Amino acid sequence: MGFDLLLRDARLLDGSVVDIGVAEGRIAAIGPGLAAEADEVVDCGGRLVSPGFVETHIHLDKTCTIDRCACETQRFPHGAMERTSAIKPTFTVEDVTSRARRTLEKCISHGTTLMRTHAEVDPKVGLRGFEGVKALVDQYRWAIDIEICVMPQEGLLNNPGTDALMVAALKNGARVVGAAPSYDSDPAGQIRRVFELAREFDADIDMHVDSGSSAAHLDTRLVCELTEQYGWGGRVACGHLTKLSVMPLPELDEMAKRMADAGVALTVLPSTDLYLGGRDKDHRIERSVADANRLHRLGVTCSLSSNNILNAFTPLGDGQLIRQANLYANVTQHAMPADLRETWAFFTTQSARLMRRTDYGIAVGNPADLVLVDAPDPVAAIREVAPVLAGWKRGRRSFTRQPVVLHRP
Ligand SMILES: [Zn+2]
Numbered sequence: 001m002g003f004d005l006l007l008r009d010a011r012l013l014d015g016s017v018v019d020i021g022v023a024e025g026r027i028a029a030i031g032p033g034l035a036a037e038a039d040e041v042v043d044c045g046g047r048l049v050s051p052g053f054v055e056t057h058i059h060l061d062k063t064c065t066i067d068r069c070a071c072e073t074q075r076f077p078h079g080a081m082e083r084t085s086a087i088k089p090t091f092t093v094e095d096v097t098s099r100a101r102r103t104l105e106k107c108i109s110h111g112t113t114l115m116r117t118h119a120e121v122d123p124k125v126g127l128r129g130f131e132g133v134k135a136l137v138d139q140y141r142w143a144i145d146i147e148i149c150v151m152p153q154e155g156l157l158n159n160p161g162t163d164a165l166m167v168a169a170l171k172n173g174a175r176v177v178g179a180a181p182s183y184d185s186d187p188a189g190q191i192r193r194v195f196e197l198a199r200e201f202d203a204d205i206d207m208h209v210d211s212g213s214s215a216a217h218l219d220t221r222l223v224c225e226l227t228e229q230y231g232w233g234g235r236v237a238c239g240h241l242t243k244l245s246v247m248p249l250p251e252l253d254e255m256a257k258r259m260a261d262a263g264v265a266l267t268v269l270p271s272t273d274l275y276l277g278g279r280d281k282d283h284r285i286e287r288s289v290a291d292a293n294r295l296h297r298l299g300v301t302c303s304l305s306s307n308n309i310l311n312a313f314t315p316l317g318d319g320q321l322i323r324q325a326n327l328y329a330n331v332t333q334h335a336m337p338a339d340l341r342e343t344w345a346f347f348t349t350q351s352a353r354l355m356r357r358t359d360y361g362i363a364v365g366n367p368a369d370l371v372l373v374d375a376p377d378p379v380a381a382i383r384e385v386a387p388v389l390a391g392w393k394r395g396r397r398s399f400t401r402q403p404v405v406l407h408r409p
Pocket residue numbers: 057058059118208239307308
């Protein structure tokens with residue numbers, strides 16, 4: 001049997017060492033010592049081969065703007081939305097595309113092969129952020145599949161013209177409806193309108209909800225209620241939910257079960273949640289990152305993603321999901337092997353589940369979206385922030401990173 005690509009001595013997540021044969025962009029065979037001809041043979045040397053990474057929540061439209069925004073002058077309020085809003089009239093489609101490209105290429109080079117990016121619309125930026133990101137979808141199909149979530153960052157019901165722009169984007173390729181109800185004069189009204197739009201366009205929902213240090217009120221309760229009412233279970237994700245990090249455990253577990261029952265997923269965004277969390281205090285500051293491991297064990301689909309990179313919301317970042325996982329493990333104090341294996345799923349299988357991809361993973365017949373990690377297993381990879389040495393999208397190599405070489409005397 002002839003393959004286009006053969007990965008020799010690849011270690012899978014279960015620890016087994018196998019060969020992976022790829023033909024016509026799909027995984028054609030998996031097993032030890034495959035005897036076959038192949039156009040390209042890669043010796044993985046017993047290193048981990050994982051399904052390509054999945055970034056479910058990133059903002060490519062406003063990435064790489066930190067040097068253009070006014071500096072942060074106080075802890076609280078941080079004004080990230082306002083400081084970004086002030087420069088949005090200067091965004092052109094070309095400007096958005098060029099900034100988004102810079103971050104997208106970093107994500108690709110760190111192993112991401114599937115992505116859901118937000119693109120915000122409002123009268124200030126019009127559809128330019130959306131169009132600027134959309135231009136990259138076809139250009140980078142050789143390396144990554146990109147899905148666009150259109151969102152009203154500066155309010156929907158209080159911002160005339162925004163609803164029509166949401167509709168325009170949904171008619172022109174946006175597949176997911178986003179939300180940021182805390183920036184709306186009527187948060188519940190925004191959430192209800194987002195569900196109406198989702199039904200009208202048969203779109204999934206991905207919201208920014210419940211950032212804060214008091215869990216007295218949770219918008220997620222309404223989201224769960226509407227998810228059931230609309231029959232949208234499995235199609236709704238809530239990002240941030242930092243309020244979960246300040247809840248007593250019995251209440252937290254009750255909320256987790258509520259989300260699991262309704263089919264509402266959680267996305268943790270450790271870098272942003274840490275950077276913006278607890279700003280109302282100047283000492284004993286909460287960690288502000290929800291415990292995804294705990295929610296996952298109670299049945300919630302959980303994802304871990306980058307969110308903002310190099311902008312007023314998060315002035316730091318590089319699109320490296322393994323590093324984000326390392327940060328998450330430090331913050332949530334989940335660093336034992338079982339925890340880290342579970343965390344690996346938060347940017348692979350669980351994230352693919354959030355995006356409802358049924359052909360994801362290393363199995364015969366699936367697209368060969370694979371990454372070679374310079375570590376023997378996910379535990380070592382997250383603990384040591386292992387580099388990703390190569391990636392393949394539908395069986396074609398999309399990047400290579402040379403392992404470091406020590407030049408001994
Ligand atoms: Zn976000």
